Amino acid sequence: MSTPGAPLPTYDWEPTTDFLARKYGLPRESIVRFDVNTSPVPPDLRRVLSGPFFPVLSEYPPSDYNDLVEAANLAYGADADELLPTAGADEALDLTARAFLREGSVAVVATPTYAMYRIVSEQRGASVVAVPRLGADDGFALDIAALAAAARSAQLVWICEPNNPTGACESRERIAELLALIAADAASDGRIAPVVVVDEAYAEFVGRSVLPLRFEYPRLVVVRTLSKAHALAGVRVGFAVARPETLAPVVSFRAPASVSTVSAALAGAALMRPDLAAANVARITEQRTRLIRDLAALGWAPYPSVTNFILIRFSSASAAASAGEELLRKGLVPRTFGTGHPLADCLRLTVRSEEENDRLIEVARGIRA
Ligand SMILES: Cc1ncc(COP(=O)(O)O)c(C=O)c1O
Structure with missing residues (x-):
């Protein structure tokens, strides 16, 4: 129950790409968001934005x-x-x-x-x-x-x-x-x-x-x-x-x-x-299988996933934190779980495009699980 006058709980937004680029001294374009479970390839809906379906902006x-x-x-x-x-x-x-x-x-x-x-x-x-x-x-x-x-x-x-x-x-x-x-x-x-x-x-x-x-x-x-x-x-x-x-x-x-x-x-x-979403799901499913296989081959411990992200367990919370920091230094942004969280010894990684996933595997090669 809330105490009158106490600050209300809020969502801690992920740091922005610009913020991370500045913090790690990296070009903005080199940062890849493996932390927010989005899909890297948007559907081609240009027809809507340019054609007769374009909404009347002056009206509600x-x-x-x-x-x-x-x-x-x-x-x-x-x-x-x-x-x-x-x-x-x-x-x-x-x-x-x-x-x-x-x-x-x-x-x-x-x-x-x-x-x-x-x-x-x-x-x-x-x-x-x-x-x-x-x-x-x-x-x-x-x-x-x-x-x-x-x-x-x-x-x-x-x-x-x-x-x-x-x-x-x-x-x-x-x-x-x-x-x-x-x-x-x-x-x-x-x-x-x-x-x-x-x-x-x-x-x-x-x-x-x-x-x-x-x-x-x-x-x-x-x-x-x-x-x-x-x-x-x-x-x-x-x-x-x-x-x-x-x-x-x-x-x-x-x-x-x-x-x-x-x-x-x-x-x-x-x-x-629905065909566009289905193609996206098929592409992500293929990449997910490949990421899980490649990460496991490096000695990492990914859990099975049915989604567009993968939870990975590390040997300890500090191993997860330092793996997270190593990834960040290379511009790859993982989702971390703070101290005290039941998954503090885990990272969560979004399945992204083939090239971005390649980069992840390359960097992961040098990180101990
Ligand atoms: C389980 C779950 N629900 C809701 C959301 C938020 O979705 P939306 O972008 O539609 O607000 C997320 C985003 O990560 C999510 O993981």
């Missing part, structure tokens, strides 16, 4: 984002009244926290995971109950019994699927089992079931979604984004997807027109070209 976007929602309807298989376009998945997470959490609420987070769930929950004054995932030997799987038990006193449960930063995923059956347990518990106590958010930012990399479960568990909110498989992180478009009655309070917190006309046009065009 239509309040129903009709074209974008229609494209999302085809892409995700959800009805128009189940789809809320947002400024990236992050806005969907924030709006969901605003809709369902307040001072004194409880939010459950399956950890280790994406930092924003804790941040947006605590910003609303909720207390966060962390339920650790099982260990690496169990594929970082969700502890379903512990999550269901914690959910008994919660208003919101946050799950990242596939999970950032472990890169692992659950079967839809296990998520269904968790939702059924939570629903049964709530029904037997006569409580309203908590909202369960499944953040599917990386869903395209596994080619499946838990969205169909919204009919069995109407308090499910699924979050999607154009930032990862669609390679449009700079465009800032995501969605909250839920049954209309669950989505309604989320809708009411979005500022009018938070997604710009330009972003809506680009995202709509990208969603109408």
Whole structure:
């Protein structure tokens, strides 16, 4: 719970490329972001920016984002009244926290995971109950019994699927089992079931979604984004997807027109070209296999991944920190986890283009795991 007047928790943004170039005395163009899980090759949407589809910049976007929602309807298989376009998945997470959490609420987070769930929950004054995932030997799987038990006193449960930063995923059956347990518990106590958010930012990399479960568990909110498989992180478009009655309070917190006309046009065009995202996923999957193989051959210890990033375990937290620093000195930016984090002995590396991955392997050759 927040103390009145205490600073609210905030997201520590990654240092900028310019900052790192200055700090390490490197040319800006030589810096490669292996830390932010973006895709290096954007889709070719020049037609949208130059052709008759170019949005009217002097006007606000239509309040129903009709074209974008229609494209999302085809892409995700959800009805128009189940789809809320947002400024990236992050806005969907924030709006969901605003809709369902307040001072004194409880939010459950399956950890280790994406930092924003804790941040947006605590910003609303909720207390966060962390339920650790099982260990690496169990594929970082969700502890379903512990999550269901914690959910008994919660208003919101946050799950990242596939999970950032472990890169692992659950079967839809296990998520269904968790939702059924939570629903049964709530029904037997006569409580309203908590909202369960499944953040599917990386869903395209596994080619499946838990969205169909919204009919069995109407308090499910699924979050999607154009930032990862669609390679449009700079465009800032995501969605909250839920049954209309669950989505309604989320809708009411979005500022009018938070997604710009330009972003809506680009995202709509990208969603109408699933072949481009599929090609990107295929390219990344091939590069991921190759990176894992090459890093393992150097004596590094990458975990299996279904996403566009790889978690790598080092012999100690200090070995991870010095490997991170070595990479940075060569302009390759890894994601590190601070002291005290359960993954402090790990680095997370985004799968990038073939040439950038080559550079990574070359530099990694000289670094002890
Ligand atoms: C799990 C997860 N959710 C959401 C986001 C943010 O996505 P967006 O760029 O759509 O705000 C990220 C970005 O790294 C993420 O890893």
